[in-house]
Amino acid sequence: MFDKLLHHKLLHEGLEGQGVITKQKVEGMKGDRAYSGFYLGIEGHMKFEDGTEGAFSSMGLDTSKLGDLEVGTIIPVRYSADHKHVVVDVLKLEARHTAWKRKAADFEEQRRQREIASADAKLDQANKRGHHG
Numbered sequence: 001m002f003d004k005l006l007h008h009k010l011l012h013e014g015l016e017g018q019g020v021i022t023k024q025k026v027e028g029m030k031g032d033r034a035y036s037g038f039y040l041g042i043e044g045h046m047k048f049e050d051g052t053e054g055a056f057s058s059m060g061l062d063t064s065k066l067g068d069l070e071v072g073t074i075i076p077v078r079y080s081a082d083h084k085h086v087v088v089d090v091l092k093l094e095a096r097h098t099a100w101k102r103k104a105a106d107f108e109e110q111r112r113q114r115e116i117a118s119a120d121a122k123l124d125q126a127n128k129r130g131h132h133g
Helices: 004-013 090-132
Strands: 015-029 038-047 053-062 074-079 086-088
Touching (some): 015 053, 038 074, 053 086
Antiparallel strands (some): 015 074, 074 086
16 A cells, blocks of 8 residues: 555545445444444445546445445545546545435424424314314
8 A cells, every 4th residue: 555645645636536336344333333333444446538447445434424335336536647546535425424414414304393393283273173162
């Protein structure tokens, strides 16, 4: 592998692309329950316009921060201009997952508000019938 400095540089200055996960291995569970998330190791590749292919791998990825990283998933990557190095764009993955979680929470809150409004309307009807009967 290459050093952390190059990895950091690529992550912030590398060219943006898309790669596909070709292997995934659960390295450990986060917390004490499966739904808390997992730490994964992944491998994958990206295909460049010139027909060459670049490989990437990453270990210790936290699914609670990055989302599902299943085989076949297309993920953002960063790569060097010479196509020799490709890294998982964990910053973009994290931002994408955070936005997804926010959207899911907003949707859930809207659903809860509709349920409450519906229950309130039913109560109002029941109370009106009860007072006039």
